[in-house]
Amino acid sequence: xxxxxxxxxxxxxxxxxxxxxxxxxxxxxxxxxxxxxxxxxxxxxxxxxxxxxxxxxxxxxxxxxxxxxxxxxxxxxxxxxxxxxxxxxxxxxxxxxxxxxxxxxxxxxxxxxxxxxxxxxxxxxxxxxxxxxxxxxxxxxxxxxxxxxxxxxxxxxxxxxxxxxxxxxxxxxxxxxxxxxxxxxxxxxxxxxxxxxxxxxxxxxxxxxxxxxxxxxxxxxx
Amino acid sequence: xxxxxxxxxxxxxxxxxxxxxxxxxxxxxxxxxxxxxxxxxxxxxxxxxxxxxxxxxxxxxxxxxxxxxxxxxxxxxxxxxxxxxxxxxxxxxxxxxxxxxxxxxxxxxxxxxxxxxxxxxxxxxxxxxxxxxxxxxxxxxxxxxxxxxxxxxxxxxxxxxxxxxxxxxxxxxxxxxxxxxxxxxxxxxxxxxxxxxxxxxxxxxxxxxxxxxxxxxxxxxx
DNA sequence: TAAAAAATTTAGACTAGTCTAAAAAAAAAT
DNA sequence: ATTTTTTTTTAGACTAGTCTAAATTTTTTA
Numbered sequence: 001x002x003x004x005x006x007x008x009x010x011x012x013x014x015x016x017x018x019x020x021x022x023x024x025x026x027x028x029x030x031x032x033x034x035x036x037x038x039x040x041x042x043x044x045x046x047x048x049x050x051x052x053x054x055x056x057x058x059x060x061x062x063x064x065x066x067x068x069x070x071x072x073x074x075x076x077x078x079x080x081x082x083x084x085x086x087x088x089x090x091x092x093x094x095x096x097x098x099x100x101x102x103x104x105x106x107x108x109x110x111x112x113x114x115x116x117x118x119x120x121x122x123x124x125x126x127x128x129x130x131x132x133x134x135x136x137x138x139x140x141x142x143x144x145x146x147x148x149x150x151x152x153x154x155x156x157x158x159x160x161x162x163x164x165x166x167x168x169x170x171x172x173x174x175x176x177x178x179x180x181x182x183x184x185x186x187x188x189x190x191x192x193x194x195x196x197x198x199x200x201x202x203x204x205x206x207x208x209x210x211x212x213x214x215x216x217x218x219x220x221x222x
Numbered sequence: 223x224x225x226x227x228x229x230x231x232x233x234x235x236x237x238x239x240x241x242x243x244x245x246x247x248x249x250x251x252x253x254x255x256x257x258x259x260x261x262x263x264x265x266x267x268x269x270x271x272x273x274x275x276x277x278x279x280x281x282x283x284x285x286x287x288x289x290x291x292x293x294x295x296x297x298x299x300x301x302x303x304x305x306x307x308x309x310x311x312x313x314x315x316x317x318x319x320x321x322x323x324x325x326x327x328x329x330x331x332x333x334x335x336x337x338x339x340x341x342x343x344x345x346x347x348x349x350x351x352x353x354x355x356x357x358x359x360x361x362x363x364x365x366x367x368x369x370x371x372x373x374x375x376x377x378x379x380x381x382x383x384x385x386x387x388x389x390x391x392x393x394x395x396x397x398x399x400x401x402x403x404x405x406x407x408x409x410x411x412x413x414x415x416x417x418x419x420x421x422x423x424x425x426x427x428x429x430x431x432x433x434x435x436x437x438x439x440x441x442x443x444x
Numbered sequence: 445t446a447a448a449a450a451a452t453t454t455a456g457a458c459t460a461g462t463c464t465a466a467a468a469a470a471a472a473a474t
Numbered sequence: 475a476t477t478t479t480t481t482t483t484t485a486g487a488c489t490a491g492t493c494t495a496a497a498t499t500t501t502t503t504a
Contacts, residue, residue: 006461028482041462043483048460060469060482091338104330110323116313228491250452263492265453270490282452282499446504453498463488472479 001052005107008076009035010045011054012106014065015073025062074138075114080106081127082117088128089121095128095179096170129170130161130180130217146220148196149213153186157218164215173216176206184218223274227329230298231257232267233276234328236287237295247284296360297336302328303349304339310350311343317350317401318392351392352383352402352439370418371435373442375408383439391437398428406440 003011013034017026028046032039050057054069065073083105087093093101115136118124125141126132132141145160159182162169173179177200187197187205194210208216225233235256239248250268254261272279276291287295305327309315315323337358340346347363348354354363367382381404384391395401399422409419409427416432430438 004460029480037461038463039482040464040484044461087335091335091342093334093338097334101330101332101335104332105327108323108326108330110326112315112319113309113313113323116315120313226490251450259491260493261452262454262494266491447502448504449500449502451498451500453496455496456494458493459491461489463486465485465487467484468482470479470481472477474475474477 002109003054003072007045007049007054008072008107010042010049011065011069011073012076014055014063015070015077018065024064026064027062031063071138074134074140076106078134078136078138079108079114081131081133082114082121082124084127084129085121085124085133086117094170094174096167096174098128099165099167126161126180128180129165130159143217144219145217147214148184148186148208148216148218149194149210151186151218151220153189156183156185156221158183158221159216160219161217162215163217169212169215172212176200176208177204178206178216183221224331225276225294229267229271229276230294230329232264232271233287233291233295234298236277236285237292237299240287246286248286249284253285293360296356296362298328300356300358300360301330301336303353303355304336304343304346306349306351307343307346307355308339316392316396318389318396320350321387321389348383348402350402351387352381365439367439367441369436370406370408370430370438370440371416371432373408373440375411377408378443379406379408379440380404380443381406381438382441384437385439386437391434394434395438398422398430399426400428400438405443 010031013031014026017030017034018024028039028042031046032042035042046055046057046063049055049069050063053066054072055063055065057063080102083102084098087098087101088095118136124133130143130145132143134140143161147163148157148159151157159178159180161180162173178184183201185199185202187199189196196208196210196213198206198208200206232253235253236248239252239256240246250261250264253268254264257264268277268279268285271277271291272285275288276294277285277287279285302324305324306320309320309323310317340358346355352365352367354365356362365383369385370379370381373379381400381402383402384395400406405423407421407424409421411418418430418432418435420428420430422428
């Protein structure tokens with residue numbers, strides 16, 4: 001079965017809302033907000049997707065992906081993230097420039113293409129923002145990272161991802177010299193406003209707002 | 223101005239029909255045949271494209287691309303052929319497998335992407351079938367090749383392209399060991415059925431029907 | 445050069461996806 | 475336990491792109 005562009009975007013939206021908030025049931029309004037359209041339009045589409053067995057839908061009760069729907073959504077995520085790796089690693093795009101292009105490329109329909117792209121890129125496990133790339137069977141590498149804002153003082157950590165994917169935030173990190181794989185040690189936290197003083201790569205001293213730190217994912221390294 | 227998928231396909235169709243038959247004016251029926259849809263649908267779309275100044279259209283009189291329309295069409299051809307190079311050179315697709323995927327990729331909208339892809343591929347001048355890739359300004363490398371069927375006996379030629387792009391024909395050539403850049407010398411032509419006896423790369427002797435030879439483009443080398 | 449054939453356009457209908465406005469159901473608050 | 479608010483759905487309309495059937499224009503042919 002071949003889905004339209006639009007249908008694929010609805011499935012992806014349902015998947016990522018559920019994923020982000022650890023929900024099974026996703027509401028009509030959440031979807032319409034995520035897709036920037038009206039709730040009435042969402043209702044129409046939900047009926048169509050339910051008809052085709054991609055979702056379970058009970059009027060007024062929200063919606064949940066079926067196995068078929070989940071599989072489809074994960075495949076789109078896989079494609080999106082593989083293309084992002086391609087754009088950054090091979091074409092030298094910056095990590096804040098790739099989202100919109102990958103948003104288009106993720107709808108290209110060819111299983112052979114995805115698998116050959118995967119091989120060409122060396123079967124990467126993470127995209128340029130540190131998000132895990134599901135394998136061909138839809139399995140995700142579970143991430144056990146925490147927000148930098150949750151890390152105890154004087155602890156050494158490695159940057160593994162971000163939770164805010166906006167170009168604005170990504171550029172801010174780049175400009176500060178922070179990227180995936182960098183080492184960070186929290187030197188102190190201001191009591192009044194939670195401003196963090198950090199040491200980057202055992203070298204540069206930087207200040208980070210609590211908000212920024214809460215959107216940086218890290219893993220503890222001894 | 224951003225065109226829909228469908229509008230882009232119409233412009234590409236008008237361009238390639240005109241190109242193939244060296245026509246300026248293209249008829250409604252030619253387009254409908256090329257796109258496998260009905261003439262009535264074509265008429266509707268022609269009105270829309272004329273409205274947007276991509277074509278000059280006079281009812282019953284056929285249609286011609288404006289400069290704006292030509293520029294758009296050539297850009298789609300450029301994208302299509304660059305993606306074909308990517309698929310063959312980087313992802314190891316065969317030359318008979320890439321058309322349908324490139325047909326999708328050609329509609330991805332990002333000037334920066336095309337130019338970075340072009341650089342990544344080493345600014346190729348030809349696609350995997352030998353067709354010229356227009357440069358960023360829409361200029362084509364003029365091809366001065368002729369069909370193998372037109373070449374005089376005992377002449378040395380190099381394969382530079384094909385005029386039949388069907389997987390069937392391309393596979394037939396691959397199976398015969400014929401690809402771009404190969405050397406061919408016509409040893410004899412049968413008077414009765416024009417069957418060609420050729421020597422491939424100064425090595426293998428092969429037989430080619432007149433039909434096959436008429437779809438192989440070559441350049442004379444001494 | 446008038447009749448027949450072919451090509452093209454118009455008219456009207458259909459689907460996918462969207463919208464606004466109104467109705468209905470569920471949740472929250474008094 | 476009603477009333478109010480919020481959420482969701484229904485009804486009806488719009489656009490892009492398609493179709494069939496009928497009408498019109500152009501071309502061909504006798």
